[in-house]
Amino acid sequence: MTSWETYLKEERDRLLDELMEFLRIPSISALPGHAADVKRAAQWVASRMSAAGIESVRVLATGGHPVVYGDWLHADGKPTVLIYGHFDTQPVDPLDLWDHPPFEPVIKDGRIYARGATDDKGNMFVPIIVTEAMLRTGRKLPVNLKFLFEGEEEIGSPHLPDFIAANKDLLSCDMILSADGGQWEEDQPALTLGTRGLAAVFIEVRGPDHDLHSGVYGGTIANPIHALVQILNSMHDRDGRVTVEGFYDDVRPLSDEERSRLGRVPFDEAAYLRETGSVSIFGEPGFTSYERAGARPTLEINGIYGGFQGEGMKTVLPSVAHAKISCRLVAAQDPSKIGDLVVNHIHRVAPSGVKVSAVKSNSGAMPYLIPEEDRGLKVAASVLKDLYGKDPYWIRMGGTIPANALFLDYLKAYTIVFAFGLQDERQHSPNEFFRLSGYERGQTAYGMLLNRLAGMSE
Numbered sequence: 458m459t460s461w462e463t464y465l466k467e468e469r470d471r472l473l474d475e476l477m478e479f480l481r482i483p484s485i486s487a488l489p490g491h492a493a494d495v496k497r498a499a500q501w502v503a504s505r506m507s508a509a510g511i512e513s514v515r516v517l518a519t520g521g522h523p524v525v526y527g528d529w530l531h532a533d534g535k536p537t538v539l540i541y542g543h544f545d546t547q548p549v550d551p552l553d554l555w556d557h558p559p560f561e562p563v564i565k566d567g568r569i570y571a572r573g574a575t576d577d578k579g580n581m582f583v584p585i586i587v588t589e590a591m592l593r594t595g596r597k598l599p600v601n602l603k604f605l606f607e608g609e610e611e612i613g614s615p616h617l618p619d620f621i622a623a624n625k626d627l628l629s630c631d632m633i634l635s636a637d638g639g640q641w642e643e644d645q646p647a648l649t650l651g652t653r654g655l656a657a658v659f660i661e662v663r664g665p666d667h668d669l670h671s672g673v674y675g676g677t678i679a680n681p682i683h684a685l686v687q688i689l690n691s692m693h694d695r696d697g698r699v700t701v702e703g704f705y706d707d708v709r710p711l712s713d714e715e716r717s718r719l720g721r722v723p724f725d726e727a728a729y730l731r732e733t734g735s736v737s738i739f740g741e742p743g744f745t746s747y748e749r750a751g752a753r754p755t756l757e758i759n760g761i762y763g764g765f766q767g768e769g770m771k772t773v774l775p776s777v778a779h780a781k782i783s784c785r786l787v788a789a790q791d792p793s794k795i796g797d798l799v800v801n802h803i804h805r806v807a808p809s810g811v812k813v814s815a816v817k818s819n820s821g822a823m824p825y826l827i828p829e830e831d832r833g834l835k836v837a838a839s840v841l842k843d844l845y846g847k848d849p850y851w852i853r854m855g856g857t858i859p860a861n862a863l864f865l866d867y868l869k870a871y872t873i874v875f876a877f878g879l880q881d882e883r884q885h886s887p888n889e890f891f892r893l894s895g896y897e898r899g900q901t902a903y904g905m906l907l908n909r910l911a912g913m914s915e
Contacts, residue, residue: 460594465586465900473564475505476582476896479544480562480571486522486545486612495608498544499523502585502606509589511604517624519616522608526627529588530601535911537601539628541860541872542581542636543610546573547885554887568890575878575891581606581636583877583899591904599911603630607860610637613655613820614859621867631913632833632871633864634906638854639878641722643894646841646849648834649874651751654786654824655857656795660685660803661814662778668764669774679810681778682763688813689758689780691806692799698741699756701802704795709788711752719747722850732881751853755785756799785855792821823862827871832913837873840905844898875906 458466465472484498485491499516506527507514514527522545530537549559549572557563562571569579584604591598605628607617621628641647662681669678694700711719724746726738740749749755763778765771784795796817807813827834829851841849854874861872877899883889 459904461587461590461904462901464590464594468586468590469897472586476569476579477562477564477571479505479578479582480569480573481560483560484545484573484608485548486609487548492522495522495545499525499606499608502544503527505582506585506604509585510592511585511588511602517620519607519609519620521616524608524617524620525606526604528601528603529592529598530603532598532601532911535600536631536913537603537629538907538910539603539605539630539633539864539868539870540584540636541605541607541633541864542584543577543607544573544581545608545611546578547576547611549887551887556888559887559889564893567893569893569896570888570890572889574889575639575882575895576884576889577610577637577876579891579896580638580876580878580899583896584634584636584903587900587903587907590900591907599908602907603628610859613818613822613857614863615820617860618863618867621863625867628868630868630870632873632910633861633868634875635858635861635872636876637858637860638874638876639880639882640841640876640895641850641852641880643879643892644845645847646845647852648838648841648849649854650829650851651788651824651826651853652858652861652874653751653754653853653855654790654792654862655822655859656784656786656792656799657818657821658782658784658796658799658803659816659818660688660780660782662688662763662807663776663812663814664810665774665776668776671772671774674774678774679808680774681811682775684808684811684813685761685763685778685780687808688803688806689761692756692782692802696742697739699754701756701798703798704754704756707790707794708754711748715752716748718851719745719752719853722747722852747852750855752787754787754790754795757783757785759783785857786824787853788824788826790824792823793817796821822857822859823866825858825861825865825872827873831871831873833871833873833910836909836913837875837906840902840909844902844905875902877902 511527559572664681760781764775803815877895
């Protein structure tokens, strides 16, 4: 065991207590009432980075929630690595489905239960304490490090593009490691080659200027919910393929080699259905479930609401109905273009008798793809192989990490997703947790990776 590993083992309880303290901060970026908590989390991260020996630490304004920057730049002739993560969390609803209060972390059965435990506070805490261990035991790092932790990832990083564009010199680096992500299974590593982009559209359908008695006016005045359902139903065919004109025009087809790599990942349909609680597989014909989940674009209805929502019956013809739509995008789709296509489709199919408003979100994210021959990616693969005793799967992540494409666009550097959460750890859901085994394995992995990346300059 190396000296930095010994340090992490000896300081395990203290470091775990600090993580629990971090998890108690309700840094929910989507809710204005928690803006002060997001700022408090930023200050906590900055203080913890300084305590670790990281230099030039500061909390920086973005026009929204802040970011935290720090660096250590004394490894002459070695690569400069930027480590990225986020300290904001998702909301906690529905609260009644939590076994424990979401911001009162509990350790049970080898798991830390709390909102933000795996996404992303537990994962982003790992490189901070590995840096501390290396500096406390060896007084130096094998590579130059920069850190950028943000407070808006869970709302699509709306202010990150302008911040990166204005701070390209500060953030310049040879590569990025993202502490936001995960591995395949507890005993199976994975490397993420791509993350999907995101476009969102909000629909409002208005009919009468107030709710009407459905017995008196039903059948004579258009029902906004009926109209909304017609609009939404027009967006897919029966097999799940998106019918919005031009939606697939810019999709980069999968090569035979890419499909072969994805095909090497075993798929247990029965286990997949048990995990999701679904009755059957569904999706675009001609593609496997993994291809659909990570390498094909989607259009999903995330919410639909209007009319009476309470218990029992209230026989009204509602005045308004709403829907929220998100599209997950793949290379080389553009979120702004896709948003326009969806908005145009909505207006084209809108039925008579109602007023329809469709607005695309301004906080879309570009899809991201890293070349398989990237040197840093190969080093990361070697670390995972040695740590797990088996080759990692090469996968596409269905979710969106806006920062990946932003870093490539502005810094001309690729991001390697290097984190240790697992898919079943209930990110964005009640009873989110982070396995202690993943938290501790991540520490070993980051130490190994930083040491091996130093050899890239030779």
